Amino acid sequence: MTTPSPAALDAYWMPFTANRQFKKAPRLFTKASGMHFWTDDGRQVLDGVAGLWCVNAGHARPKIVQAIAEQAAELDYAPPFQMAHPKAFELAHKVAELAPAGMNKVFFTNSGSESVDTALKMALAYHRVRGEGQRTRLIGRERGYHGVNFGGISVGGMVANRKMFGTMLGGVDHIRHTHDPARNAFSVGQPAHGADLADDLERLIALHDASTIAAVIVEPVAGSTGVLIPPVGYLKKLRQICDQHGILLIFDEVITGFGRTGSPFGAQTFGVTPDLITCAKGLTNGCVPMGAVIAKQSIYDTFMQGPEHLIEFFHGYTYSAHPLACAAGLATIETYQEEGLLTRAAELEGYFAEALHSLKGLPNVIDIRNIGLVGGIELASRPGAPTQRAFDVFLDCYQSGVLIRTTGDTIALSPPLIIERQQIDQIVGTIATALKRVA
Numbered sequence: 437m438t439t440p441s442p443a444a445l446d447a448y449w450m451p452f453t454a455n456r457q458f459k460k461a462p463r464l465f466t467k468a469s470g471m472h473f474w475t476d477d478g479r480q481v482l483d484g485v486a487g488l489w490c491v492n493a494g495h496a497r498p499k500i501v502q503a504i505a506e507q508a509a510e511l512d513y514a515p516p517f518q519m520a521h522p523k524a525f526e527l528a529h530k531v532a533e534l535a536p537a538g539m540n541k542v543f544f545t546n547s548g549s550e551s552v553d554t555a556l557k558m559a560l561a562y563h564r565v566r567g568e569g570q571r572t573r574l575i576g577r578e579r580g581y582h583g584v585n586f587g588g589i590s591v592g593g594m595v596a597n598r599k600m601f602g603t604m605l606g607g608v609d610h611i612r613h614t615h616d617p618a619r620n621a622f623s624v625g626q627p628a629h630g631a632d633l634a635d636d637l638e639r640l641i642a643l644h645d646a647s648t649i650a651a652v653i654v655e656p657v658a659g660s661t662g663v664l665i666p667p668v669g670y671l672k673k674l675r676q677i678c679d680q681h682g683i684l685l686i687f688d689e690v691i692t693g694f695g696r697t698g699s700p701f702g703a704q705t706f707g708v709t710p711d712l713i714t715c716a717k718g719l720t721n722g723c724v725p726m727g728a729v730i731a732k733q734s735i736y737d738t739f740m741q742g743p744e745h746l747i748e749f750f751h752g753y754t755y756s757a758h759p760l761a762c763a764a765g766l767a768t769i770e771t772y773q774e775e776g777l778l779t780r781a782a783e784l785e786g787y788f789a790e791a792l793h794s795l796k797g798l799p800n801v802i803d804i805r806n807i808g809l810v811g812g813i814e815l816a817s818r819p820g821a822p823t824q825r826a827f828d829v830f831l832d833c834y835q836s837g838v839l840i841r842t843t844g845d846t847i848a849l850s851p852p853l854i855i856e857r858q859q860i861d862q863i864v865g866t867i868a869t870a871l872k873r874v875a
């Protein structure tokens with residue numbers, strides 16, 4: 437396949453991409469299988485990021501491919517409002533089985549961003565239905581990423597994703613982030629210091645009064661901001677404070693869901709059960725867009741009152757529980773379970789951590805963070821040119837046949853959970869070479 441001409445690339449306005457730079461030197465994938473992509477000029481590239489934190493079982497898995505094809509031929513679409521199809525119920529049951537005990541109601545969306553906005557609306561409506569409609573305030577965290585819709589960017593805390601978009605939702609506040617390199621740099625696994633940062637929620641409760649706060653949303657492991665692992669005890673403390681004040685706790689598990697940290701959900705890895713979980717990505721192995729919100733039974737029950745012929749929650753999408761997505765989701769979970777992938781990150785965590793931390797001491801490496809099969813390597817920014825050093829490392833690795841991801845000046849790794857040890861070595865070895873070359 438030949439590389440397209442600049443004119444052929446013209447119409448597509450690419451998301452989260454430096455469009456002009458990209459179109460001068462495009463990077464195109466045309467095929468994927470297992471742990472690899474292939475470029476349009478036929479080069480094989482090892483996937484160090486599961487596509488975009490989503491292809492947890494590796495690419496083009498036959499069972500999933502077949503399920504999607506068969507579903508498209510059998511039932512291409514079914515309306516999700518006042519109608520349904522059997523696989524929607526089957527998938528909801530499977531997801532509920534994987535979720536922490538008591539979290540057994542599943543609402544389907546089409547993306548992580550939609551899951552976040554759905555969960556925020558559920559939280560507001562939940563309080564209103566139970567007679568505490570004054571609880572309208574939503575609390576996020578600095579550096580948080582919760583997708584790109586208005587709810588998500590309002591509770592999110594990544595400045596570049598917010599500053600262009602006006603005032604966003606009113607009544608939102610943020611607790612402090614947990615990044616503390618002075619005390620925690622090069623921690624292996626969960627950092628020891630920072631549980632006390634959860635107390636920042638008490639500061640906001642003192643400021644706004646708990647009776648005005650509906651929910652707190654955090655990522656158990658913050659990914660997009662550059663891989664921040666929760667300090668030991670931090671999430672438990674957040675849970676305690678929320679419980680004390682009747683505030684719902686939402687875990688945004690769009691990247692931590694489906695095995696990334698060594699358990700089906702981060703909630704299980706960290707031993708903390710939230711009230712709502714948002715997920716997407718690994719739910720269908722990235723094959724068909726789909727997200728979900730998993731709710732505690734008690735939240736669902738709160739909505740189930742009043743005349744039975746009335747709709748209880750005025751929310752949903754044309755493509756909620758789309759048949760193709762449900763078929764993909766069922767085949768994905770079957771693949772995860774057959775191959776033990778939902779706990780494989782726990783088995784590989786030690787090897788992965790050792791490989792990653794071997795990069796300590798290489799040029800410009802100022803921190804390394806890891807949990808399960810998530811890794812972050814933070815680089816010192818070039819003076820006056822933030823993000824460029826990491827991006828140069830990304831390009832170098834890509835040329836050398838390894839796909840990594842960078843955010844700011846942090847390299848983020850999240851390989852498919854089928855990765856083998858020698859492929860971990862290949863990723864880390866390629867990054868090491870790039871770091872020396874790019875320095």
Ligand SMILES: Cc1ncc(COP(=O)(O)O)c(C=O)c1O
Pocket residue numbers: 546547548549550552581582583584655659660688689690691716717
């Ligand atoms: C924690 C978190 N929430 C939400 C999202 C948004 O998901 P989507 O891009 O599917 O809308 C992401 C995407 O990376 C994410 O990491």
